[in-house]
Amino acid sequence: xxxxxxxxxxLSGTGRPLRVADxxxxxxxxxxxxxxxxxxxxxxxxxxxxxxxxxxxxxxxxAPVATxxxxxxxxxKHELHCxxxxxCSQLRTDLAVMYACGIAEVQVNRPxxxxxxxxxxxxxxxxxxxxxxxxxxxxxxxxxxxxxxxxPAHVVVxxxxxxxxxxxxxxxxxxxxxxxxxxxxxxxxxxxxxPRGQA
Amino acid sequence: MRCFGRQxxxxxxxxxxxxRQTETQLLTTGEAVVALARTAQVQVQTTTQLTADQRTRxxxxxxxxxxxxQQIVTQSRRLTHSQPLTRCKIVNAYDATIAPICKxxxxxPTQFGRKPGIIGEPATGFVFAARLPVGNPSDTSYVLPLVxxxxxxCARITTRATPSIYSLAGDLAVNDATLRESLHNRGILTVGxxxxxxxxxxxxxxxxxxxxxxxxxxxxxxxxxQGELACAAGYSRPVVESIIASLLSRGAGQLRYKGWHGACxxxxxAVMAHNAATIRRIRSGRLxxxxxxxxxxxxxxxxxxxxIKQGTN
Numbered sequence: 293x294x295x296x297x298x299x300x301x302x303l304s305g306t307g308r309p310l311r312v313a314d315x316x317x318x319x320x321x322x323x324x325x326x327x328x329x330x331x332x333x334x335x336x337x338x339x340x341x342x343x344x345x346x347x348x349x350x351x352x353x354x355a356p357v358a359t360x361x362x363x364x365x366x367x368x369k370h371e372l373h374c375x376x377x378x379x380c381s382q383l384r385t386d387l388a389v390m391y392a393c394g395i396a397e398v399q400v401n402r403p404x405x406x407x408x409x410x411x412x413x414x415x416x417x418x419x420x421x422x423x424x425x426x427x428x429x430x431x432x433x434x435x436x437x438x439x440x441x442x443x444p445a446h447v448v449v450x451x452x453x454x455x456x457x458x459x460x461x462x463x464x465x466x467x468x469x470x471x472x473x474x475x476x477x478x479x480x481x482x483x484x485x486x487p488r489g490q491a
Numbered sequence: 492m493r494c495f496g497r498q499x500x501x502x503x504x505x506x507x508x509x510x511r512q513t514e515t516q517l518l519t520t521g522e523a524v525v526a527l528a529r530t531a532q533v534q535v536q537t538t539t540q541l542t543a544d545q546r547t548r549x550x551x552x553x554x555x556x557x558x559x560x561q562q563i564v565t566q567s568r569r570l571t572h573s574q575p576l577t578r579c580k581i582v583n584a585y586d587a588t589i590a591p592i593c594k595x596x597x598x599x600p601t602q603f604g605r606k607p608g609i610i611g612e613p614a615t616g617f618v619f620a621a622r623l624p625v626g627n628p629s630d631t632s633y634v635l636p637l638v639x640x641x642x643x644x645c646a647r648i649t650t651r652a653t654p655s656i657y658s659l660a661g662d663l664a665v666n667d668a669t670l671r672e673s674l675h676n677r678g679i680l681t682v683g684x685x686x687x688x689x690x691x692x693x694x695x696x697x698x699x700x701x702x703x704x705x706x707x708x709x710x711x712x713x714x715x716x717q718g719e720l721a722c723a724a725g726y727s728r729p730v731v732e733s734i735i736a737s738l739l740s741r742g743a744g745q746l747r748y749k750g751w752h753g754a755c756x757x758x759x760x761a762v763m764a765h766n767a768a769t770i771r772r773i774r775s776g777r778l779x780x781x782x783x784x785x786x787x788x789x790x791x792x793x794x795x796x797x798x799i800k801q802g803t804n
Contacts, residue, residue, distance in 0.1 A: 321771075324774070324775070325768060325771050326767075328766075328767040328770040329763075329767055366756075366760055367763055367764050367767070368764075369742075369760070370741045370742050370760050370761045370763075370764040371741065371764040371767070371768070373742070417748065417753070417756050418752075420756050422752075425756065425759040426620070426640060426759075428759065429618075429619075429621065429640075429644075429762060429763060429766075430640065430643055430644035431644075432763055432766055432767075433617075433619045433641070433644040433766070434644045434647035436617060436766070437644070437645065437648055438648050438651060439770075440651075440791055441615075441617075441770050442615060442619075442769075442770075442773070442791070443612070443654055443789050444612065444641050444644075444645060444654055445654065445655075445657045445717075445720075445789055446612070446656075446658045446659075446660070446683075446720060446721055446724035446785075446789075447612060447641065447656055447659055447660070448610070448611060448612075448613045448659070448660040448661065448683065448724070448726060448727075448730070448731060449608065449609070449610045449633065449637060449659060449660070449661040449665060450608070450609060450661065450662065450731045450734075450735070451606050451608045451609075451633060451664075452607060452609075452735045452739075453592040453602055453606055454604050454605050454606070454607055454746050454754070454758070455603070455604035455744070455745055455746070456583070456586065456589055456604050456605065
């Protein structure tokens with residue numbers, strides 16, 4: 293319940309709390325994936341960086357969403373191929389996602405629509421700077437090496453191109469797709485009209 | 492009418508006179524926008540309703556917009572008059588950090604985007620560090636910053652002896668004498684970086700290994716056994732492609748967040764998600780026979796799942 297208090301105030305509902313770990317089997321891919329991260333050091337690094345760069349002038353006001361939840365959601369987005377909205381909605385209903393976000397217990401509260409709003413993820417991302425991202429990757433690599441899982445003895449370097457995509461569909465793309473679709477449809481309709489056996 | 496690129500890649504015909512006419516029209520329209528931007532800049536400085544921070548932000552944005560417009564004008568004039576372009580050309584007015592990438596596409600229209608660099612373990616595919624520079628620099632410039640990042644990660648290890656990099660492999664693009672020398676000075680073998688298009692020998696003779704160590708002046712720092720392993724772990728395109736494919740499937744192929752900063756966030760998160768999946772595979776023993784053999788040779792003991800700490804959550 294400790295982490296719950298850091299989440300939105302309306303997260304703690306009424307009734308018996310459910311233990312998330314009891315519902316997610318140990319063989320579940322998301323649970324196994326989440327257990328590989330050194331969460332304590334990652335969260336400490338993010339908190340330290342944010343406290344230095346964005347100091348909070350007062351301790352008053354509503355408690356923020358826990359860094360652990362936001363960081364896990366951002367990583368889960370890539371693992372589960374979700375958008376911000378989809379992952380936030382999965383956090384509300386999927387116990388495996390709750391486990392990955394470090395939520396130990398949850399109380400059922402049906403009218404509650406969201407645990408975390410998608411807008412918060414955008415804000416969290418905008419605060420991550422390059423040195424912090426490099427530090428997070430280094431911490432993960434150091435934890436893996438410390439565990440004996442990997443060794444940097446022989447390494448390989450390479451580059452690969454990534455195109456800059458756009459989430460919004462522009463007018464040109466819509467027009468192009470519409471033309472293509474209409475051509476395909478007309479071709480299909482012509483084919484269906486043609487009698488069988490005719491080339 | 493002029494053609495360029497392979498016809499199978501799409502429409503390659505360009506109506507040069509039409510392009511020139513359109514360019515003139517667009518530049519005439521753009522001139523008015525520049526004048527407006529300059530007037531707005533003056534207004535921003537004189538208005539009292541904005542705070543100092545807001546004023547600075549608007550001033551920077553407007554200055555950048557005017558500068559980018561100037562660069563686009565020069566660029567388009569050179570293009571339409573068949574003059575070669577300068578190195579730093581703008582391909583997107585809203586994001587000046589995107590650059591053309593010619594990699595892997597010979598005789599084809601150039602692809603625009605970013606070029607992330609990765610350094611990873613060839614056996615399991617764990618990525619130790621990733622880098623996303625601004626623009627499209629040479630592949631050689633990626634290597635030393637990436638090696639620095641790996642060494643910084645190694646320095647964070649406290650419970651066991653600090654590991655070090657024995658050898659580094661790469662493709663022909665990173666074949667550079669200065670780079671080789673700086674890697675040798677750090678005690679890193681470069682036998683995995685080819686010097687020609689000839690394939691590397693995976694099992695060289697002991698004499699060849701001794702010669703490699705002597706050439707790199709590392710026969711005191713590195714053992715012949717390490718040299719042998721370095722040759723075996725040399726650059727392999729399928730291995731690298733498998734790492735890249737895993738990253739692309741986690742969203743590193745199409746960078747959806749805005750700007751260079753957004754691309755950095757997306758790439759790092761994709762790499763971290765990929766690394767977690769790799770460790771999961773290692774823990775559950777789902778590795779290729781090649782990876783298992785490498786792990787045995789590197790004395791990476793198989794992990795006992797009963798001893799893995801459960802308190803990570």
